[in-house]
Amino acid sequence: MTGFGTVTHKGMSNMKPGFLWFVAVGTVFGMFGASLVQADDLNDLFKGYLKSKIAPPAQEQPVTASAPATQEVSADKPADQLLKALMGGNVSEQEEVRIGQQIAGNLLGAAPLVRDDGLQRYVNRVGRWVALQTERPDLNWHFGVIESDDLNAFAAPGGYIFLTKGLYQRLNSEAELAGVLGHEIGHVLRKHHLKLLQKSQGIAAIGGLLGRKLKNEHEVVQNLIGNGAEVVARGLDKDAEYEADRIGLVLSARAGYDAYALPAVLAEIGHVAKDDKRVSLLFKTHPLPEDRLSHLSDAVADTLDALPEGQSGTGRFYRLR
């Protein structure tokens, strides 16, 4: 898991006088026994706090300092509620969506939506139909294809699902699209990323700031998810990926599609050279396709034998030029 941090461009530009940011660089911390601090006058004040809260070396640990009294929020404002919910592990759907939206917006800052209304509508129709087969059919599911030659797909809490144009162009059918979206939907259903955030040491660090009051909810969320959209580049554990594969297969089958379409995508991805840059992030954050196929194969065994053949939807598949 990568470090927890914040200081984005936006964060910097939003800084107001009195907002003091400082960065604790783990390696420096380890070497000198002190944090690298941008706001020197707060150094002593927070040194003790950092020493106690931020342990492991080699990770960046920016922490947001307190706001001046005039901009403080009271304990029952959304920012603090969110913090408490995260620390307690009982995040409401509204808060989950808030976190997901922040991650989605940051990811879109890196790779905007492909400018093709027909494509985006199509992906939302298929995605929503697949999502209707889940225990969260009424979540406000968002689907998007983003401008990137990489082969990858992303999920953020609250129902935000993206796949890259590079991956989309590799797909052969609507059933394959449904399988890929189903995998990501699986991450949302099982709250894999939310749990990752809750487990991260960052939450402990922010927790320490609870009494000090962060500026607003936006700041809390951005602090929680770290730098930009870096959270989507953090790998989940392998079992979470295998679970999402099983869910993706089941959801596409429930939606009436060929259940074997997701494995076909995995096989296809497996044929991309391992050192191809377009799959470097995917392979860094996921088990290799052959291992995923192998797990899926063991899990499925004979469970699909009685299932009537589903649709491939090849003819309907929206092709990008």
Added chain:
Amino acid sequence: MIRVSQRGISHVLVSVLGWSCLLFASSVFGMAMPPQKPTQSVAAGSNAVMLKADDLRAAPDSKSTLLLRVEKGAQVRLQVSQGGWSQISSAGYTGWVRVLSVRIQNKDGIELSDLGALGKKPQGNVVAVAGTRGLDEKQLGLVSYDAAEVERLRSYVIGRQEAEQYAQAAGLHARDMSYIAAPNQ
């Protein structure tokens, strides 16, 4: 390994001439005829490897005659996949194993999609191209929130009713199916 036999030669033919010849070869050599068109784009007569040990059966049905046990890691030739089954040749036998038990192997630099199959547009070389827009951790860490793109994303969101209408028009019918548990390790 595959024996070079008359049967083997027919497979070479198949790989060269494609699906239409598979139908021809099937009738000549009496192989089981797939009842339906394959649903997956799989190159005929491709090198493949067994991901797990499986029973090779005479027909795509778990109750049909058992021909052979094919071990994990065995090199086989894969003819075609259809629904949950793949037709393969191994040790002189041709029969069917579960589609998830076998995986096509590609030669270096040649992708599955380039091997023929069903009218798929080649997507270019697998060699990494300099200057393509990638998404790595470093880049992702530097970005900031794009409110206009979030708004655009929101504009494409559709409701339950529209999704159901789409499915109905497409002839997609929801089916009951339980989630699948993790395999026993």
